[in-house]
Amino acid sequence: MSAEIICVGTELLLGDILNSNTQYLGRQLADLGIPHYFQTVVGDNPDRIKQVLKIAGERSQILLFTGGLGPTPDDLTTETIANFFETPLEERSELIADIEEKFAKRGRKMSPSNRKQALMPVGAQIIPNPMGSAAGMIWQPRPNLTIMTFPGVPSEMHRMWEETAVPFLKQQGWGDNVILSRTLRFWGIGESNLAEKVSGYLEMENPTVAPYASKGEVRLRISARGKSQESAIALINPIHQQIQEIAQLDYFGADEDTLASVVGKLLLEAKQTVAVAESCTGGGLGARLTSVSGSSGYFLGGIVAYSNEIKQKLLGVKAESLNQEGAVSGTVAQQMALGVKKQLHSDWGLSITGIAGPGGGTAEKPVGLVYLGIATPDQETDQVELRLGEQRLRDTIRHVSECHALDQLRRKLLLTNVSE
DSSP states (O other): OEEEEEEOOOOHHSSSSSOHHHHHHHHHHHHOOOOOEEEEOOOOOOHHHHHHHHOOOOOHHHHEEEOOSSSTTOOHHHHHHHHHTTTEEEEEEHHHHHHEEEEEEETTOOOOOGGGGGGGETOOOEESSSSOOOEEEEEETTTTTEEEOSOHHHHHHHHHIIIHHHHHHHTTTSSSSSSEEEEEEESSOOOOHHHHHHHHGGOOSSSSSEEEEETTEEEEEEEEESHHHHHHHHHHHOOOOHHHHHHHHGEEEEEOOOHHHHHHHHHHHHTOOOOEEEEEEHHHHOOOOOOSTEEEEEEEEEEHHHHHEHHHHHHOHHHHHHHHHOSSSSSHHHHHHHHHHHTTSEEEEEEEEEEOOSSOOOOSSSSTTEEEEEEESOOOOEEEEOOOOTOOOOHHHHHHHHHHHHHHHHHHHHHHHHHO
């Protein structure tokens, strides 16, 4: 038994509206333990809706339609589905009464076009809409096929799903399982390298493990199906632990964890503070740290030093280093980190200097060249060179630089805690 989500609306294809309904329904199906393998967006065209319906009806047993239930001529979902199965529409008096009552409460009279919303295929069960005029339906036009329709308005669809669709599915025995997922998060390792290390896990069937990557971060999603949340979690936990042991320091957290939140937790545990000095990221590193609630407990502040003069005056960077090695250099990054640590009296100092582009690069120092500096509580300094590529966008170079800086601090904190 599998479900398929079909969203109707030309505005979705044009990108005028964010399609949040698929995300919501996907999560709801997972909570019910109902697998779904396909999602489709189709415009307001009856022939194309029928094409989608034909394909979906051959591979899935539950079809969830959203959109196309309004009173206008381009709202075609209900009549197209009925026409596909050669079933007549009938006007439901209870729906007419419901629509008239809702209009009356607003001090208005029902428009004749709204009568269209009272039409249902013969034999269909109504999904009441407590909030709007567009009712949905549950219809089984043939054995082993159930069709449900919902309006495209998310708030209306959510309530109709929860109050009518979920109880129906459970009554049919389709909500007996639970599908849970947990996302493991990694930094400092490529997707292909991680996939090779955990290749044996990628072939499992329950739970399943799947990799994906975005802007330098690699993730592994572990999904398990069980009779209850507890049984699904029991399947996920040992795999999580084993993969974490394989990845070691490249693993930084799970689900909603971020590099900033993990660094913050480690600083709080160590009762230590951090300050940042930034050039090419223009305050982005500080913004990441302060995006975490409670960051005032460990983040003291930052200095954005774009000009060499500010680097010298506020951070104590030596003119000799700037003249000989340039602002984008490991030496300057180390001096910036130590300077902000001393200036703001923090335990740790973290710095970024680089060329984010698109201009400013040279053959010797291309766009994407970034140096990170770190100053420890013992006044020691270290540097990391990053070559992030000339073809990357400016925002991506800044984003990845900030995350690499947080990751370097995370690793230092973990190693410091282990050695102590």
